[in-house]
Amino acid sequence: MRLGQVTRPVDRGLVASAPEQAAVTELMAPSESMVGRPPLYVPRGEACLLLLGALLVSPSEPPDDED
Amino acid sequence: MPVISGPPRAVYATAVETLAGSVVRALTGADDAFQLAGQLVAEGSPAECRARLAAVRVLGPDALAPFALAGHQFGPEDAEVVETGSQMFPTSELDPDATDDADNTVLVRALRDWATGEVLTRLGVAGSARAYPARPGASVSPDQGWLAWGGVLAQLSPLATPGLDGPLHADARRYRLDVARGVTRAMLRRDYLTAARLARWLASGGEVPMDPPFAVEPVLRQLELVAGADPRLQLEIAIARYGLGGGAGA
Amino acid sequence: MRDVRPSWVATAHQVAVRALGWLDAARDHFALPVDVASDRLRPNEDIKPLGELALTVSIAIREAAAGSREAQLAPALAAFAWAQFRDGDVLYELQREQPIETFPTETYAWFARTGHRHPRLDELVAHLSGLRAARVTEVVPNRALAIFNAERLLGLPHRGDPAALTARTWLGGTPEPWAIDFFTLYAVTHAVFHLTDWGARADDLPPHLQTYLHAWLPAWLEVYLEAGQWDLVGELLIVDLCLTEPDCHPHAWEALARAQQPDGLLPTGPERVPTDAAKAFREHYHPTIVAAIAGTLAVSRRIGAQATR
Structure with missing residues (x-):
């Protein structure tokens, strides 16, 4: 098939404004999205429990007495 | 049909989602029929028509996937919609010497247009092939x-x-x-x-x-x-x- | 003499010097509470920081690549930590009271590297490590490697096969690199730390795991650089330095250096550092330990790489 006789958009009353052109440009080259809720990042406050070496408290460890 | 009003970015994004949804249904077999010709139907305001053509333009070769990949019947009316979209939203000429980000966007669009041309050629639309866009020091x-x-x-x-x-x-x-x-x-x-x-x-x-x-x-x-x-x-x-x-x- | 090191190595050196300086200035916070019996000490709050200080300086002494200030500081800090443990008596008492607990032995191993030995503790751990019970310690797989490395450092017979232990870790399974989370990344870093003894035995990391880490470490690093999770970024940089041929990641080093405070503290993450010194210590001593180890290894591994070329 061959296209030669396409009705020009302007003849259909179709003229895109500058903001419309810009919108198409943007949608055609999407940028990566920023992540609003990064679930893999550390929950605040737990970082200090991270262990560099070894010292995990075993389940049998008695609770700390504060007194 | 959703009411089409508001800033172009939001309106067009909605139109892209709508068209993407029907392409997906055509690709997954959820819909038996698919055509692009309906994007240009007389019904609907010129604003609606522009948004639907913008969606075709944005999806580019992906709008043709039901024809190219899933065996849907492709016709001259579908080709005309793609061509009309390209005329309405033309791509700037690629500046072979440019190195800035703005021109990178142009290169991205040119490459997508190349892909559209390739798919159209495959679907039997003569004269739609384009040269592969390139420039020295391509980014x-x-x-x-x-x-x-x-x-x-x-x-x-x-x-x-x-x-x-x-x-x-x-x-x-x-x-x-x-x-x-x-x-x-x-x-x-x-x-x-x-x-x-x-x-x-x-x-x-x-x-x-x-x-x-x-x-x-x-x-x-x-x-x-x-x-x-x-x-x-x-x-x-x-x-x-x-x-x-x-x-x-x- | 002109400094011909790549600029990221100079940056890493600066990170290490500053971090060690902060650790030295924080001695009072590392000190064990006075008049508290060994069995009343809290493993995570009291013993862990001091043990990690011992680890840090043991690596600085082992690598012996740091500048003169660090060469002076590291042995002094090792002696300080050993004195805090009453020349090993505290660790001995802890191990005596909790025979199947492993952290006293693991902590002791870092002192053994700096030549601090405790004869009765040596006898005790040699005995305990030979028990049937020692072969079935219930720990997560990367920690089994920690015990393995401790026994290796203490010169004890190995109770486990490192290949089998490694195969049971997350890293050993070479999983989908996107099927990981923040805490599991720490499991990966520690598997590497223990298997390679903190970079001393890079070739002990099997080739397929080196390939795996070369492939995916850059992606993980990028995610947590963006998130400003400096503690994890620092650990990932240590992992890189535990590979036979580190990739170095200069941009990550520059970011880490920018995140470090002028006094040497490296914040854990993007949250504000408390003004209260004790609170700042509790929340941020760990990343500062990490920074000191990472910077130390960066300098020495770089020198080692040049020497063999």
Whole structure:
């Protein structure tokens, strides 16, 4: 098939404004999205429990007495 | 039909989602009929018509996927819609000497237009092929590093379609690990759209053994199950599945 | 003599010097509470920081690549930590009261590297490590490697096969690199630390795991650089330095250096550092330990790489 006789958009009353052109440009080259809720990042406050070496408290460890 | 009003960016994005949704239904066999000709029907205001043509323009070769990949009947009216969209939203000329970001956007658009031309040619539309856009010191290159290159590849996911081949495809095959790094990063950032776009590049040549191993299908399945209902994302996944050889409905 | 090191190595050196300086200035916070019996000490709050200080300086002494200030500081800090443990008596008492607990032995191993030995503790751990019970300690897989490394450092017979232990870790399974989370990344970093004894035995990391880490470490690093999770970024940089051929990641080093405070403290993450010194210590001593180890290894591994070329 061959296209030669396409009705020009302007003849259909179709003229895109500058903001419309810009919108198409943007949608055609999407940028990566920023992540609003990064679930893999550390929950605040737990970082200090991270262990560099070894010292995990075993389940049998008695609770700390504060007194 | 949703009321079409508001700023062009939002209106057009909605129109893109609507068209992407019908492409997905056509690719997955949920809809038996698909045509683009309806995007230009007389009913509806000129604003609605412009938005629908913008959607065709934005999806580019992906809007043709039901014809190219899923056997839907393609006709001259469909071709006319694509051509009208291209005339309404023309691409700027590529400046061979430019190196700035703005021109990178132009290069991205030119590459997508090249892909549209390739798919149209395949569908039998004579005279739609374009020369592969290139410029010296092209900024779409793995030399940029995996992070930046992955960003551009994601923008160019419509090129990652079964049957299309070019220098970018050769790079994506050769630097498969770089693409997989981009998928990994996007998955961990919960940027599922970018993850799907890059996974599509990995899928476009089928599942290829890698060292270290990196399977594409589990990424696609994970995205299907957790990434939500965004039709644009589902479209990326559906076409990626055709790349893997199973078809989106399989 | 002109400094011909790549600029990231100079940056890493500066990170290490500053971090060690902060650790030295924080001695009072590392000190064990006075008049508290060994069995009343809290493993995570009291013993862990001091043990990690011992680890840090044991690596600085082992690598012996730091500048003169660190060469002076490291042995002094090792002696300080050993004195805090009453020349090993505290660790001995802890191990005596909790025979199947492993952290006293693991902590002791870092002192053994700096030549601090406790004969009765040596006898005790040799005996305990030979028990049937020692072969079935209930710990997560990367910690089994920690015990393995401790026994190796103490010169004890190995109770486990490192290949089998490694295969049971997350890393050993070479999983999908996107199927990981913040805490599991720490499991990966520690599997590497223990298997390679903190970079001293890079070749003990099997080739397929080196390939795996070369492939995916850059992606993980990028995610947590963006998130400003400096503690994890620092650990990932240590992992890189535990590979036979590190990739170095200069941009990550520059970012880490920018995040470090002028006094040497490296914040854990993007949250504000408390003004209260004790609170700042509790929340941020760990990343500062990480910074000191990472910077130390960066300098020495770089020198080692040049020497063999």
